[in-house]
Amino acid sequence: MRIVEIQWRKSSFSEQSGNCLELAVVGGGxxxxxxxxxxxxxxxTAAKLAAFLEGAKAGEFDDLV
Structure with a gap:
């Protein structure tokens, strides 16, 4: 069995608030x-994340913050 180390990434904007989501790509997901x-x-999936990010960039979730 191969053990894979997950490389988590977060936005540089997270450092300012301390609130952050982290993302990692593993096995195509x-x-x-x-x-x-x-x-x-x-x-x-990458496709679902891309759809969410497009909505966020368009301001669809601005009322939540």
């Missing part, structure tokens, strides 16, 4: 977790 609760991990 994308993992998402909160840095303050790293045991909870969500797996999604």
């Amino acid at each position: 994308v993992l998402v977790r909160e840095s303050d609760d790293p045991a909870v991990v969500i797996r999604t």
Whole structure:
């Protein structure tokens, strides 16, 4: 069995607030977790993440913050 070290990434904007989501690419999928609760991990696809990011860039979630 091959053990893969996950390389988590977060936005440079996270440093300012301390609130951050971390992302990693593993086995063709994308993992998402909160840095303050790293045991909870969500797996999604690159296509679903891209659709979400497009919506975020377009301001579709601005009312949530």
